[in-house]
Amino acid sequence: MAGTIPAPAESAASVIAIRGATRHYGTVRAVDGVDLDVARGEVFGLIGHNGAGKSTLFKMMLGLIPVTAGDIRIDGAPVAGSGFRAVRRKIGYLPENVVLYDNLTGLETLQFFARLKGAPAQECIPAMERVGLTQAAKRRVREYSKGMRQRLGFAQALLGKPQILFLDEPTTGLDPEAIREFYVILRGLKAEGVTMILTSHILAEIQERVDRLAIMAAGKLQAVGTVQALREQMDLPLWFHVRLAPEDFEQVRTVLGNLPVTAVEAREDHVAVQCRRESKMLVMQALASLGAKVLDLHVHEPSLEDVFFGFSD
Numbered sequence: 001m002a003g004t005i006p007a008p009a010e011s012a013a014s015v016i017a018i019r020g021a022t023r024h025y026g027t028v029r030a031v032d033g034v035d036l037d038v039a040r041g042e043v044f045g046l047i048g049h050n051g052a053g054k055s056t057l058f059k060m061m062l063g064l065i066p067v068t069a070g071d072i073r074i075d076g077a078p079v080a081g082s083g084f085r086a087v088r089r090k091i092g093y094l095p096e097n098v099v100l101y102d103n104l105t106g107l108e109t110l111q112f113f114a115r116l117k118g119a120p121a122q123e124c125i126p127a128m129e130r131v132g133l134t135q136a137a138k139r140r141v142r143e144y145s146k147g148m149r150q151r152l153g154f155a156q157a158l159l160g161k162p163q164i165l166f167l168d169e170p171t172t173g174l175d176p177e178a179i180r181e182f183y184v185i186l187r188g189l190k191a192e193g194v195t196m197i198l199t200s201h202i203l204a205e206i207q208e209r210v211d212r213l214a215i216m217a218a219g220k221l222q223a224v225g226t227v228q229a230l231r232e233q234m235d236l237p238l239w240f241h242v243r244l245a246p247e248d249f250e251q252v253r254t255v256l257g258n259l260p261v262t263a264v265e266a267r268e269d270h271v272a273v274q275c276r277r278e279s280k281m282l283v284m285q286a287l288a289s290l291g292a293k294v295l296d297l298h299v300h301e302p303s304l305e306d307v308f309f310g311f312s313d
């Protein structure tokens with residue numbers, strides 16, 4: 001169910017303002033008329049199937065590839081204009097595939113990137129520390145695991161203390177603990193006012209960690225908003241899992257069956273009740289009136305994955 005979204009109203013707080021951004025490769029419309037605003041200090045997620053156009057949009061925002069049509073401004077400067085050079089200094093970028101030199105040590109790698117970016121060399125050691133690579137700073141990148149290489153890529157993106165960070169699949173190759181640490185760093189950066197835009201295929205991971213997100217499919221943004229707003233827009237049902245004593249099953253099933261619910265299923269140790277969002281409070285009240293018969297209760301909101309498949313299929 002692909003919805004159309006209105007063009008966003010331009011806001012003074014927008015650090016990224018995209019209007020009608022389009023990129024064609026021959027007959028392939030990699031990005032097709034994208035409008036988007038990202039506010040200063042926002043953590044913004046971009047999700048979509050393989051080939052949806054996320055990386056292409058990223059590269060256009062960074063001025064790495066030109067738009068076929070449309071306009072992209074970062075911090076007020078058109079990416080194709082001469083004023084963009086100054087803005088670029090405020091940007092950090094972690095590409096999907098970081099190119100690293102195997103013969104350099106981790107620290108030498110950062111020093112190399114610092115020179116390229118014109119960032120102070122004394123930022124390198126703190127950047128290694130921030131991503132948890134201090135112990136490996138003097139080891140050659142050849143010996144780094146996939147996750148360590150990813151952390152090093154993230155460290156280079158942080159050089160120059162960027163105010164805007166573009167992170168293309170930043171958690172690829174990271175183990176669960178490293179993913180958690182990564183998002184702790186992101187929270188710290190957000191507290192410092194950094195604007196971040198990131199892509200990920202791991203929807204469960206980002207659903208609690210972005211302020212807003214966009215779902216991209218076939219080069220277009222299908223939906224933009226908070227996870228909750230997208231849930232409401234999709235109007236996906238939610239589930240109550242109600243644990244009961246077995247002898248109360250039938251009575252409670254009857255009570256629930258009289259409510260505007262869309263399904264009532266007896267499961268092994270609980271009753272599962274599905275209802276539309278508009279009936280949620282009615283079901284809650286009915287369950288509350290059952291008092292001590294309800295031994296436990298879980299409300300399952302639709303996940304970002306449910307929302308994603310609703311919009312992108």
Ligand SMILES: Nc1ncnc2c1ncn2[C@@H]1O[C@H](COP(=O)(O)OP(=O)(O)OP(=O)(O)O)[C@@H](O)[C@H]1O
Pocket residue numbers: 025028029030048049050051052053054055056057096
């Ligand atoms: N340099 C290029 N030349 C031709 N086609 C390209 C080029 N780069 C991207 N495309 C095409 O543009 C479309 C969007 O690709 P893009 O890499 O932006 O998708 P993505 O959403 O980042 O995918 P993934 O999740 O796999 O990284 C695809 O059909 C891809 O084949």
